[in-house]
Amino acid sequence: MPTRRDFLQLASLAAPAMFLPMPLLNLSRGGSPLAGKLFFDETQLQAMRAAFSENALFVALRRRLAAFDRAKERKFLKSEVRYNDHLYHIARLSDSAQQMAFFYAMTEDKDAAKLAADCIRTMMKFPKWDYFLEAGKDVIGIQRASSSVLAAAFCADWLGDFVDKKERASWLETMGERGCEPCFRSLYGMRYPERVVGWSMDQTSTYFEHRPGDRVDLSNWPHILDRTNLKAVPASALTIGAVAYQQQFGKSEKTERWLEQAIYSIKTFRDLFARDGSYDEGVSYAHYTALHLAQATTILHRFGMADLYDLINWPGYLDYVYGMAMPVQDDLYEIVNFGDNGNAKTGEAGKPKRSSMPMWIAAHFHEPQALWFAEKLGGDLDEWALIWHRPQMQAVAPKSGPQLWHSDLDWIVARTGYQPKDLVVAMRSGGPSNHEHADRNSIIVKCFGEHLVADPYRPPYSFSDPSWMMRTTAGHSAVLIDGRPHQYHDGSEGTNASQAAARIVRKGERSGYFFWTSDATPAYQLVTPDVKSITRTVIVLHELPGVLILDKVVKTAQPSRIQARFFAYNLDGKGSITPASSGFKTMRPHAELHAFAASQNGIGVEVLRLPIPEENAAKHPFAEVSTQTPDLASFLVTVLLPVRKGEAPGAVEISRTNAPELLVKLNKSSRAITCRVLDTETIPEFEIAT
Incomplete structure (x- = not known):
């Protein structure tokens, strides 16, 4: 690295x-076939056309652009556009315009050029290019104004002489007024949040027709967006728009102001x-x-x-x-x-x-x-x-073969390679971030071409959606303490960061296995102050393959039971999960996962669904492995054995040799591994013998 x-x-x-x-x-x-040469000139254009038409890498691109439904788009332009629909219609116009303009640049297809120009002409009829406002009246550019700026700039360039100079100038002038200025305004607000009067959503936009539940509190958004992808978008659009505008009209106070703000905002990503x-x-x-x-x-x-x-x-x-x-x-x-x-x-x-x-x-x-x-x-x-x-x-x-990747974010992934058959075990440790879930110490496992322990796929953004709880710890392959999660926000401000933090406190690579321990104590203490410590240790036996998970929870005063959840992948309707003796079994078309669990407090296993609408609940079944007797120091051992469909599952024996020691014996495909686990302190110790 x-x-x-x-x-x-x-x-x-x-x-x-x-x-x-x-x-x-x-x-x-x-x-010239290119008006602005913003990203490539005529020499590069010829090489690009050759690659577009001949290089097998770009077959999918050729097919997508050639198959664009022009009749459908022309019908949309003629009779379906709503000039206050920013969520879908202006975005559709900008996307269609860019696709057809690029296709024209590659093929000189004049019908594509005409459609691109008509999309831009229609976009120019929108009095506002975004649905966010400052002080209730001035448009601020986040995504829609940004994409519209890019469409205007790129189409003005790529359509070249197909568009006359007067019309091109008109496009860029409107782009400056309705796109660049709003993008400048949003970036300025992120830079100087104390000067913001107040951001809001434009009530004249159709946004709430499409998403009536998305009435989030924007009062803190200048601070929140300042650390997210939604700053990069207007910063880049303002940069490109300013350059295109300056190419057309020359350098001015306006373009200098835009560029200073854009470059400043881009530079802040050094720390993001x-x-x-x-x-x-x-x-x-x-x-x-x-x-x-x-x-x-x-x-x-x-x-x-x-x-x-x-x-x-x-x-x-x-x-x-x-x-x-x-x-x-x-x-x-x-x-x-x-x-x-x-x-x-x-x-x-x-x-x-x-x-x-x-x-x-x-x-x-x-x-x-x-x-x-x-x-x-x-x-x-x-x-x-x-x-x-x-x-x-x-x-x-x-490089091929087993490897352990640990990022500065404290995200950690073990793998045996980059093919579908290879083993991947991932854990979300680390701090809070935008677009996060309450998923500290959660794991994902895939092997033999299948998701075997899954992370629920893209739960709804809106806190008003009845499936929003999928974003919480209860919706992840993680640990609950007496059914309680770690901290998460209430969603009223959007998908912003929580306060939940975890960290990798140890990791290592040994012959035949990787291991790490993540401490999520601060995240759980925000909900349950009595938590003294909660750690999850993962041992990845990449040669077997298999995964050992050691969950340890220590309380200060109130004994507790703990629950470890393991979600199956069933988005395609081809996954299932069933309880088994001292564990559970997950089944997918090409592979299975056999799980075995043990605890000094006894275990129970249930296969459950979240209390959300059945359509979503059915896609995310899970096994819950729980300790049975409340304790101040709960310790749960779970062994996961992935196997190919039809392959013998192997055998796992978990026994307690004395009070602090468990012996885990794994036999699979003529391989035998013994793991001696010592239940001591807040982080269990272990020894592996083969």
Whole structure:
């Protein structure tokens, strides 16, 4: 994993000649297929067209753009657009415009260009480009104004001479007024929250028609958003919009003000990404954030305005996305889905597109393993992956075999490789973050192509939704104390961070296994002050494979029972979980998980569903393993054995040899492992013998 010093040395070599700022004379000449050359010029355009039409990497991109339903979109433009629908309609217009404009740039398909232009013309009719207001009257730009700025800037560039100069100027002028200024206003509010009068949602927008329960308290949002992906989006859009506006109208006080604010906001992400390149909102939001930062970084450098390539440890970010990769049989691009992360399961959204950032890292930091990730683990390659593709580079696979990744966030993942068959065991320790759940010390296990211990997939954002409890500890493969969770907020301000914290207090690698212990005491004490200590120790026997989980809870005065929950994956209706002798069994089409548990306080096992609407509850069945006798020091041992479908499950024997010692014997596939566990202090000790 690159250190900050290593990264800074790499960064000094980061920008190849093709990304150096281009002469303004070349940028402004007429008669060009590109109007602004914001990210590529005619020479690069020819190479991109060749890759688009011939390179097998971009088959999915070609098919998606060629299959775009133009008749449906024209019907939408003619009779369905509502000019106050910001949640869906303006977003649809900006997305459609960009897709068709890019397709025109690649193919010179004039019908696509006309549709792109018509989408922008329709977008220009929206009197407001976002549904958030400052002081009840001034639009502030978060996502919708940002995406509209990008659509206007990119289409003005990529449509080139197809759009006459007067209309292009009109687009960019409107973009400045309805897009750049609102983005500036939101970023200014995050920078100076004490100067904000008050943010609110625009009651004239149709937003609440679509989401009537989302009436969240925005009073603290200038502080909350200042540490999230929702700052990167307007910061990048304001950067790109300011450059496009300046290309058209020249430098002015307005563009200087926009650029100063945009660059300031982008620079603050130096402290929002961890030193090792990790990002605490999770992989889905990390990609969204990183892509916007990369776009801004690229255009600022290209036009000689700022060099921010060393802002974030981008090679370390590559380690982060590798560390969180979790391919399974039905989704080769699956990720460790802590918090609100995870791949959509249906439709176009179910085709993840996270290859552009690795492609950007490959191009700018000469990192061939980034190219391998883009090709193998990032999903469909999109427009930005093509823009940053360097055909001369050859992909290099990451190292194979068992490995333990521990990020600066205190997220930890053990794996045996990057294939669906490989074992992955992940734990969410660490501090609070936006888009988190109440999931400290929760685990995820996948092996033999299947999710075997799951993290519930993307529970609802809204606290008014009856399935919102899926966000709490009760909805995760974690521990409850007398049925009580660790701390979480009430959702009234959105998906913001809680106060719950945990930390990895030890970890190690030995022959045949990895281990770590996470201490979540502070998180649970916020709900149950009598908790003296709660730790979860995980031992990953990667050669077997198997997982031992040692849960220890110590109370100060009031004896308690503890419950460890293990969720099955049933989003596709193909998973089930049943109680078994001293444990449970989870079944998936290609694999099973056999679990065995023991405690000095006795155990009980139930298969349950959350008290939420049945449609969601059925997708997330779980086994609850609980101690039976209340104790001041509860200790629960759980053994998880993944097996291929049809394979003998193996045998597990857990016995107590004396008061503080348990002996765990595992036999599977002619392999025998003995684990001697000492129930001492707050963190159990153990010895492994094979």
